[in-house]
Amino acid sequence: MTTTDEKTIVKDYFNATGFDRWRKIYGDGEVNKVQKDIRIGHQQTIATTLGWLREDGNLKGLSICDAGCGVGSLSIPLAQAGANVFASDISEKMVGEAQQVAKQVLGDTSNLTFTVQDLEQLTGRYHTVICLDVLIHYPTEEAAKMIAHLASLAESRLIISFAPKTVLLSLLKKIGEFFPGPSKTTRAYQHKETDIVKILENNGFSIQRTGMTSTRFYFSRILEATKKNSQEGNSALVA
Numbered sequence: 001m002t003t004t005d006e007k008t009i010v011k012d013y014f015n016a017t018g019f020d021r022w023r024k025i026y027g028d029g030e031v032n033k034v035q036k037d038i039r040i041g042h043q044q045t046i047a048t049t050l051g052w053l054r055e056d057g058n059l060k061g062l063s064i065c066d067a068g069c070g071v072g073s074l075s076i077p078l079a080q081a082g083a084n085v086f087a088s089d090i091s092e093k094m095v096g097e098a099q100q101v102a103k104q105v106l107g108d109t110s111n112l113t114f115t116v117q118d119l120e121q122l123t124g125r126y127h128t129v130i131c132l133d134v135l136i137h138y139p140t141e142e143a144a145k146m147i148a149h150l151a152s153l154a155e156s157r158l159i160i161s162f163a164p165k166t167v168l169l170s171l172l173k174k175i176g177e178f179f180p181g182p183s184k185t186t187r188a189y190q191h192k193e194t195d196i197v198k199i200l201e202n203n204g205f206s207i208q209r210t211g212m213t214s215t216r217f218y219f220s221r222i223l224e225a226t227k228k229n230s231q232e233g234n235s236a237l238v239a
Contacts, residue, residue, distance in 0.1 A: 014090065124153060
């Protein structure tokens with residue numbers, strides 16, 4: 001299957017049945033037990049990312065690209081903290097929802113821009129580029145191209161998350177428990193951490209911090225990588 005086909009599947013899914021499913025998961029309304037578990041996991045991934053950024057103490061005025069922003073779960077709190085955020089998603093419905101929520105929460109959205117855009121069409125330069133819970137929709141060879149493009153946009157730092165490839169998770173996926181329920185998601189691809197690290201290193205980045213979110217139905221490995229020639233002090237490797 002070509003990259004175009006994969007992206008079409010993802011785009012169509014999140015503009016149709018997937019939108020309603022994930023809007024509920026990312027929101028705060030009533031959901032079933034499985035969706036609630038995924039919601040908790042996603043929120044933990046967001047919290048980890050926000051925690052790293054806040055620890056550095058320079059969020060105000062920082063330029064950040066949130067690639068694959070969904071309904072704005074990360075973009076909106078980043079804007080609240082004073083960052084200048086450019087957020088994009090392949091799904092028009094997701095972006096529309098994010099814009100509505102941002103207006104309700106922020107009022108003034110002058111430091112937050114949303115756009116409907118394919119990840120590999122993104123342009124510009126940003127201090128930090130973030131891509132959470134996106135790579136699960138693409139095989140490793142396509143994920144490598146995406147990471148390379150994101151790396152070209154990042155002046156200093158790249159933060160990404162992915163579903164790690166382990167024996168346990170592969171088994172869960174095989175027996176249909178990784179994304180359970182009648183409303184199936186798109187293909188769920190797992191990636192070996194060694195592969196992702198190598199891709200980052202090949203694009204001039206080195207790992208600085210790592211994190212892992214693990215609930216019953218949600219598994220996400222988070223990596224923060226900085227440019228090897230960067231003079232910033234994010235040098236502590238956290239397991």
